[in-house]
Amino acid sequence: MSAADELAVLIQAGYELQLVKYLGALSATVLIYDYLLTSELEVKYVWKYPWSAVKILYLATRYTPFIDTTVMVLYRDLLWGTSPETCHIAIGAVTWMYVIGMAVAETLLVIRTWAVWGRSRKVAIFLIVHAVVTLSVVCYSTSVYVDSLVFSYMPLFSGCFGIQASKISYVNWSLFMVAESVYLGMMLGKAYPLYKQGRDLSGLYRMLLKDGIAFYIVLFTLSAINLVVVLTQAGILSTILSTPIRVIHAILATRMVYHIRETATRSSRAGDAYTMNTLRSMKFVAGNKPQSATYALASRSSDGTDEV
Numbered sequence: 001m002s003a004a005d006e007l008a009v010l011i012q013a014g015y016e017l018q019l020v021k022y023l024g025a026l027s028a029t030v031l032i033y034d035y036l037l038t039s040e041l042e043v044k045y046v047w048k049y050p051w052s053a054v055k056i057l058y059l060a061t062r063y064t065p066f067i068d069t070t071v072m073v074l075y076r077d078l079l080w081g082t083s084p085e086t087c088h089i090a091i092g093a094v095t096w097m098y099v100i101g102m103a104v105a106e107t108l109l110v111i112r113t114w115a116v117w118g119r120s121r122k123v124a125i126f127l128i129v130h131a132v133v134t135l136s137v138v139c140y141s142t143s144v145y146v147d148s149l150v151f152s153y154m155p156l157f158s159g160c161f162g163i164q165a166s167k168i169s170y171v172n173w174s175l176f177m178v179a180e181s182v183y184l185g186m187m188l189g190k191a192y193p194l195y196k197q198g199r200d201l202s203g204l205y206r207m208l209l210k211d212g213i214a215f216y217i218v219l220f221t222l223s224a225i226n227l228v229v230v231l232t233q234a235g236i237l238s239t240i241l242s243t244p245i246r247v248i249h250a251i252l253a254t255r256m257v258y259h260i261r262e263t264a265t266r267s268s269r270a271g272d273a274y275t276m277n278t279l280r281s282m283k284f285v286a287g288n289k290p291q292s293a294t295y296a297l298a299s300r301s302s303d304g305t306d307e308v
């Protein structure tokens with residue numbers, strides 16, 4: 001390869017690295033901006049409620065992106081003189097954090113889907129089996145992907161410069177697409193008969209269906225786009241959408257919690273009988289007083305028990 005060719009390759013590599021850095025910085029900015037916008041809602045609809053599984057899942061979904069996105073931006077984009085070995089450890093750890101974080105966020109969305117289906121035991125078994133199988137395959141493919149990462153020291157560029165990575169990450173995004181398709185199908189399968197019957201859905205239930213369908217369409221579309229990128233791009237460009245999708249996934253999941261609790265609070269104050277009575281069999285709490293599952297996600301039970 002001539003000196004001119006080597007220079008051209010170096011310029012192209014630098015251009016690709018800058019694109020990834022810009023999107024990483026943009027993702028971090030969006031994450032911080034969303035936090036500032038919704039911090040008041042978090043205090044009102046999360047911190048003032050008792051501890052529960054949903055609250056723990058929310059906090060993990062809300063705050064882990066600040067850790068993994070910061071580490072990714074520092075090591076991949078900003079730090080100078082980072083050794084290939086250090087890059088492999090840091091980026092590998094962040095990759096696992098992305099997978100775990102998205103799995104936690106997905107659990108919040110799955111709980112919402114389960115609530116819409118009346119806390120059905122059969123639906124719960126299906127969702128659990130589907131999640132276990134999906135997560136097992138995702139963990140295996142992630143392990144192979146992390147082991148395949150190779151970095152090079154580039155004195156002219158800051159951050160970690162990846163020169164090799166397995167294409168097996170397409171398996172993860174394919175499985176995310178399948179999962180979003182399944183959950184979207186479940187939401188549509190519940191919504192269509194109700195609308196076909198001309199039932200006047202109101203309050204919390206309508207919000208659950210509307211937001212659920214919209215969220216799954218967005219997540220499916222993002223996974224599909226990223227799958228195309230992974231399969232068609234080489235080197236560092238194949239990871240260009242990983243951080244933005246991680247951030248968007250977390251934002252959607254946490255905003256879903258706000259919407260549920262805000263709508264449920266309005267419904268209870270307005271005496272929304274359809275929402276509060278039709279869903280009464282969907283309990284997420286223990287106690288004598290019946291509550292709807294969706295309402296249990298949104299409020300403290302009168303006897304002080306924790307919601308799930």
